[in-house]
Amino acid sequence: MPHVAGGADADLDRRDCAQAVKDQAVSENNVTLQKQRPAAGETLLKVTGLVKHFPITKGLLRRQVGAVQAVDGLSFDVRSGETLGVVGESGCGKSTMGRLITRLLEPTGGTVEFEGRDITHLNVAGMRPLRRDVQMIFQDPYSSLNPRHTVGTIVSAPFKLQRITPEGGVKAEVQRLLGRVGLNPEHYNRYPHEFSGGQRQRIGIARALALNPKLVVADEPVSALDVSIQAQVVNLLDDLQEELGLTYVIIAHDLSVIRHVSDRIAVMYLGKIVELTDRKSLYERPMHPYTRALLSAVPVPDPRRRGKRDRILLRGDVPSPIAPPSGCRFHTRCWKATVVCTVEEPPLLALKTGHQVACHHPENHEDLKPGDAALAEDAADGGKVVRTQAPSAAPAAESTTTAAESTTTAEKTAEKAPAKAAKTATAEATTADKAPDGAAEVAPATSSGEAAGKATKEPAKKPVRKEPGAAEG
Numbered sequence: 077m078p079h080v081a082g083g084a085d086a087d088l089d090r091r092d093c094a095q096a097v098k099d100q101a102v103s104e105n106n107v108t109l110q111k112q113r114p115a116a117g118e119t120l121l122k123v124t125g126l127v128k129h130f131p132i133t134k135g136l137l138r139r140q141v142g143a144v145q146a147v148d149g150l151s152f153d154v155r156s157g158e159t160l161g162v163v164g165e166s167g168c169g170k171s172t173m174g175r176l177i178t179r180l181l182e183p184t185g186g187t188v189e190f191e192g193r194d195i196t197h198l199n200v201a202g203m204r205p206l207r208r209d210v211q212m213i214f215q216d217p218y219s220s221l222n223p224r225h226t227v228g229t230i231v232s233a234p235f236k237l238q239r240i241t242p243e244g245g246v247k248a249e250v251q252r253l254l255g256r257v258g259l260n261p262e263h264y265n266r267y268p269h270e271f272s273g274g275q276r277q278r279i280g281i282a283r284a285l286a287l288n289p290k291l292v293v294a295d296e297p298v299s300a301l302d303v304s305i306q307a308q309v310v311n312l313l314d315d316l317q318e319e320l321g322l323t324y325v326i327i328a329h330d331l332s333v334i335r336h337v338s339d340r341i342a343v344m345y346l347g348k349i350v351e352l353t354d355r356k357s358l359y360e361r362p363m364h365p366y367t368r369a370l371l372s373a374v375p376v377p378d379p380r381r382r383g384k385r386d387r388i389l390l391r392g393d394v395p396s397p398i399a400p401p402s403g404c405r406f407h408t409r410c411w412k413a414t415v416v417c418t419v420e421e422p423p424l425l426a427l428k429t430g431h432q433v434a435c436h437h438p439e440n441h442e443d444l445k446p447g448d449a450a451l452a453e454d455a456a457d458g459g460k461v462v463r464t465q466a467p468s469a470a471p472a473a474e475s476t477t478t479a480a481e482s483t484t485t486a487e488k489t490a491e492k493a494p495a496k497a498a499k500t501a502t503a504e505a506t507t508a509d510k511a512p513d514g515a516a517e518v519a520p521a522t523s524s525g526e527a528a529g530k531a532t533k534e535p536a537k538k539p540v541r542k543e544p545g546a547a548e549g
């Protein structure tokens with residue numbers, strides 16, 4: 077049996093299939109792609125203590141001198157028919173998590189179960205049936221499609237790689253898939269460069285759907301697209317889920333997108349899940365301080381509400397995953413941190429039904445470590461959060477902010493700061509002190525590497541320092 081990569085399908089490369097195919101293919105003709113799906117609500121995927129550390133090596137002998145702790149002990153499940161949104165700042169391990177659960181990466185530790193079966197260490201032959209059930213959509217519709225192949229070749233690649241001939245033939249099936257994702261089936265012989273970004277992402281979706289998967293992991297499926305196109309692609313994913321009974325794990329840094337698509341949401345910070353709950357609870361009563369900070373950075377379209385909203389400015393940079401902080405990884409930036417947070421890692425606990433959070437001092441809930449000693453001023457340096465009341469005159473500057481722009485870096489925010497500052501002059505005075513240097517506005521997309529250099533200073537704003545335990549009204 078020829079190896080796929082070097083055999084009959086040697087012209088296919090990794091970009092031709094949303095899977096790292098290394099296994100030997102078995103010929104199966106005229107396969108019907110109908111599948112028995114688990115009942116809605118049943119656990120489809122169960123992840124327990126998932127870990128991925130990328131080794132850092134040095135010297136000729138490639139001696140390991142450290143590790144990037146990209147994913148460090150994730151536990152969650154995904155139920156059939158639901159959409160689990162995964163959100164967090166750049167570098168927090170979202171993509172690594174996506175690649176681990178689709179088994180494109182080998183985990184360092186933990187287990188992944190799909191339909192009750194442990195798939196963590198399946199060999200390539202054992203993985204083959206799974207490749208039909210679990211597919212991935214990638215962020216960049218430009219680099220994820222092979223520019224030398226026609227759309228027909230790209231979308232039919234999963235059939236070739238699995239040696240499956242769908243009923244009616246490959247071409248007819250590919251054209252049906254193209255039509256289903258809103259592309260013209262006549263464009264079967266066109267090349268990716270002849271399509272727009274949104275159309276290319278539709279090609280990627282058609283390819284992911286070719287084998288009628290049960291679970292689709294979409295890594296930033298719309299973040300490379302214009303806002304108007306984002307909505308179309310999100311709606312397409314919605315329609316496909318309803319029609320085909322798909323289960324999604326959607327990874328994004330944009331809370332607006334995540335809010336629209338998700339049933340439940342997992343918030344990640346530095347390789348860990350810090351909060352996991354349903355969409356309504358997360359947006360209405362977030363419990364983790366980091367979630368609150370992220371939510372406070374989401375643009376509010378209604379100018380009347382925007383003026384009343386508090387914004388939370390976190391100081392400092394996201395720490396390096398090579399040497400994450402002890403205890404709670406968020407403690408270096410958390411305004412509620414006390415001594416216990418520096419030494420004891422908070423477990424992910426269900427503090428309410430269906431609402432898990434990993435925090436010693438949760439918001440919207442009684443304190444789990446009341447009376448714990450406050451951090452010394454110098455220990456807290458850089459970890460204080462400044463909460464500002466957004467100036468009521470700021471909307472003009474913010475009203476241009478779109479869903480896509482919520483992915484802007486702090487640098488872009490900084491460009492807007494002077495405009496905001498001018499408008500702030502007419503805003504109602506607040507009771508606050510001046511924002512300390514280094515206060516960085518938490519933007520969901522802020523790159524961990526960039527955050528420090530692009531820290532936003534908002535001199536005209538008057539921040540209020542909140543005491544631990546103070547909750548937003």
Ligand SMILES: Nc1ncnc2c1ncn2[C@@H]1O[C@H](COP(=O)(O)OP(=O)(O)OP(=O)(O)O)[C@@H](O)[C@H]1O
Pocket residue numbers: 130144145146164165166167168169170171172173329397
């Ligand atoms: N192959 C690799 N080798 C070494 N380090 C890696 C590798 N892949 C990812 N990392 C590191 O792991 C950490 C998590 O990366 P990951 O891409 O999963 O984050 P992310 O949350 O998806 O970020 P983004 O939204 O920017 O893609 C980062 O510090 C990254 O540099």
